[in-house]
Amino acid sequence: MTHTLIRNADHLVTMDAGRRELRGADLRLRDGVVAEIGAGLPLDGAETLDASGCLVTPGLVNTHHHLFQTLTRAVPAAQDALLFGWLRALYPIWARMGPEHMRASARLGLAELALSGCTMSSDHLYLFPNGARLEDTIEAASEIGLRFHPTRGAMSIGESAGGLPPDSLVEREAAILADCERVVDAFHDPSDGAMVRVGLAPCSPFSVSRELMRDAAILAREKGVRLHTHLAENDEDVAYSLAQFGCRPGQYAEELGWTGDDVWHAHCVKLDGKEIDLFARTRTGVAHCPCSNCRLGSGIAPVRAMRDAGVPVGLGVDGSASNDAGDLVGEARTAMLLQRVARGADAMSAREALEVATLGGAGVLGRADCGALEVGRRADVAVWDLSGLDAAGSWDPVALLLAGPRRVRDLLVEGRRVVADGQLATADAREVAAEANRLARGLANGE
């Protein structure tokens, strides 16, 4: 089993109940959990990791992604479109993917996230063309070494039935539910310290039926797994809800069983005050994806109001077709900046944004065993080197999002090293990138 002593961290952010920040601290990680925190801890046979000159934080948590999209970054036809037009440009390309693409894109996306401080990521895979399956991404996560919450997404209303996706990308609802059950039974691990937990995630109210939303919620509760989808992403999305369902997205979600502390919704840019109250009252979570919201011109999510009301909020990079980057520490910085654009410089501090990125995300994914560095929680740790140009001159190293490195020096998940000395330790980064490039070129050539 693993035993590592992180020694002499200049600054250590615990995110514990007292939000303690320690100086000159050691952190003992044993058998996948935080075993001890203090100064001058004995070696006790541990492997050591010197953190002098470093900031140590809990690993960052990504609550929304579509890893398959890392093979469709910066596609010209989708660069400047709003959500619905953007989707129409990309669907035909995604329809050419298969299992190999799912694995390669997940390896790339997760490796990139790891370098930006992420130790746990969810994924929302909602199309399964040409034999692709959820386990293609689970295998990739196991190789890269991140804690992984894949969700079995789905689309069932194609163009011919008034939906947005082409008919070739939608599945029959009975087949969707059967596969949901299969992947939960095969891969979901409810135990403490689980490396894989599966959720159910019909893609969005505009790509599945009311019945599938309802049935997915019933199945998720039977199985004890979480529910995830997109909600109230932009004005078009709200207009669709009003026109098709005769109500706002929050009411639609509530009527179909899509509120509760086992549900989290991506975006929620356009939630109104009543919907924010509903989410707070029911402890329904939100995956805030600031860069994607900027990239698609969706607007600024009311995160300040959500947090003040008590809505659980985590961060998401969203898919790389609407963000292009999977840079989670950068995402936290953008979250902080956007609230300031909307409400002034005191709207969100760097520490609060870091809290949303760690503890907040872990809460949204239902992981009380992650998100903070305190004894008994899982050993998911990011080590940031403060000796470089990007942090030089800083008066407050903990304000990582105001002045600090954009890449980790070391990253440990369940006490195991995923990034070491700034390099991916679990796979050859050049090989991961080369494989992704080869497959992306194939997609561009119509293969």
Ligand SMILES: [Zn+2]
């Ligand atoms: Zn999304």
